[in-house]
Amino acid sequence: MEKELLVLACKKEFWDRARNILSKPMFTKEAAVLFETIRHAHSAFEGDISLSELGALTLHRHPALSWAAKEELEELVGELQALPAPNPGVGIELAKGLWRRHKAKLIGESAIDIWTGKSEDFGTILRLLEQVGNEQMGSDSTALVEVTQDIEEIIRDANKEAEFKFGLPTLATHLDGMHRGTFGIIFARPELGKTSFTSYLTAEYLCQGHTVAYFANEEPAARIKLRILCAYLSSSMAEITKRMAAAKAAWAKVNKQLKIFDTTAVSMAELNSYVELNKPDIVIVDQLDKVRIEGEFNRSDERLQSLYQAGRELAKRNNCLVWAVTQASYEAEGQPYPTYAMMDGSRTGKAAEADVIIGIGKSRGEEEQGTRNLCVSKNKLTGWHGHVISTFDIERSRFEV
Numbered sequence: 001m002e003k004e005l006l007v008l009a010c011k012k013e014f015w016d017r018a019r020n021i022l023s024k025p026m027f028t029k030e031a032a033v034l035f036e037t038i039r040h041a042h043s044a045f046e047g048d049i050s051l052s053e054l055g056a057l058t059l060h061r062h063p064a065l066s067w068a069a070k071e072e073l074e075e076l077v078g079e080l081q082a083l084p085a086p087n088p089g090v091g092i093e094l095a096k097g098l099w100r101r102h103k104a105k106l107i108g109e110s111a112i113d114i115w116t117g118k119s120e121d122f123g124t125i126l127r128l129l130e131q132v133g134n135e136q137m138g139s140d141s142t143a144l145v146e147v148t149q150d151i152e153e154i155i156r157d158a159n160k161e162a163e164f165k166f167g168l169p170t171l172a173t174h175l176d177g178m179h180r181g182t183f184g185i186i187f188a189r190p191e192l193g194k195t196s197f198t199s200y201l202t203a204e205y206l207c208q209g210h211t212v213a214y215f216a217n218e219e220p221a222a223r224i225k226l227r228i229l230c231a232y233l234s235s236s237m238a239e240i241t242k243r244m245a246a247a248k249a250a251w252a253k254v255n256k257q258l259k260i261f262d263t264t265a266v267s268m269a270e271l272n273s274y275v276e277l278n279k280p281d282i283v284i285v286d287q288l289d290k291v292r293i294e295g296e297f298n299r300s301d302e303r304l305q306s307l308y309q310a311g312r313e314l315a316k317r318n319n320c321l322v323w324a325v326t327q328a329s330y331e332a333e334g335q336p337y338p339t340y341a342m343m344d345g346s347r348t349g350k351a352a353e354a355d356v357i358i359g360i361g362k363s364r365g366e367e368e369q370g371t372r373n374l375c376v377s378k379n380k381l382t383g384w385h386g387h388v389i390s391t392f393d394i395e396r397s398r399f400e401v
Contacts, residue, residue, distance in 0.1 A: 005098060184321070185325075186359075189333055202231070266291055374387060
């Protein structure tokens with residue numbers, strides 16, 4: 001199959017039809033080297049490539065090859081020259097067959113890595129199976145997604161209202177809400193209300209009819225679920241206890257929209273797998289810094305940067321909103337208006353991955369009044385930077401104007 005495709009790929013007409021299906025990783029050893037020469041030649045020259053030209057171009061592009069490698073390449077070119085002329089009519093089916101074989105190899109390798117404990121990434125297998133099932137042959141890389149919308153569609157999408165609204169009118173005035181595919185960060189010093197704010201946001205999203213997956217590794221998930229319940233019902237725990245039947249009936253209307261998990265030692269691969277399989281509208285990771293990620297890192301800042309890149313990719317690949325919760329550094333202690341430069345690990349590139357960053361601050365002595373400043377220090381959606389003052393009702397996990 002490989003040899004027939006190499007011969008056919010030398011023909012310009014066939015190459016134009018098959019180049020979006022074929023890629024170098026599909027070919028083995030010397031065949032992959034010849035394929036790269038064919039790809040290079042078609043981009044540099046017009047017309048067909050003869051097999052003798054293919055051999056000469058390959059040796060010219062790789063002058064440092066050992067004698068043994070050169071002999072193997074020359075032998076392969078000789079075998080191509082000796083082949084009966086392949087039928088161009090079945091060439092595309094041959095290309096599709098090689099593409100499927102390559103995907104099967106990748107699926108098998110991923111499955112073995114999971115079986116041997118080297119990986120926990122079921123998401124890769126799911127993506128590959130989806131590609132094979134839908135015959136997505138436009139690119140061998142899942143990182144490349146071609147924009148096929150026309151100008152009218154792009155403008156219409158750009159003018160769409162934000163799907164995920166902020167409940168606070170003062171915040172919504174400047175930052176209407178968040179869109180699918182966006183990645184946001186919420187940060188604050190300990191005990192300032194990070195989890196209460198995400199609980200409040202979750203309650204607002206439930207009211208809007210969205211589905212939320214909440215991954216908790218900072219506080220027990222049951223406690224966070226109680227906060228979300230209080231925020232949703234605008235009631236304290238004591239008030240809910242007094243009217244339990246009514247609270248249960250109200251909560252039952254949205255309970256199926258929320259999935260909340262205790263995720264101590266969860267990996268990014270496991271989060272990816274869950275989101276790809278269940279497709280929630282919104283994902284909240286509290287806290288993202290504590291999520292495990294595969295790879296070898298010489299320094300902690302390299303790990304954090306990779307982790308936040310993965311968070312952004314999670315949002316884009318699954319067309320959902322992702323909120324990451326993280327700590328503020330000691331520099332933000334007592335600061336009423338923290339900026340993203342005060343995030344813990346801010347010099348790691350975490351901020352570069354976010355579309356929106358909201359810091360929570362308060363001035364010294366304001367704790368009695370329950371005042372919190374919500375500070376937007378990065379905003380790629382509307383461009384507004386500033387802060388809004390809100391009243392933090394700790395018993396009801398509500399942020400109000």
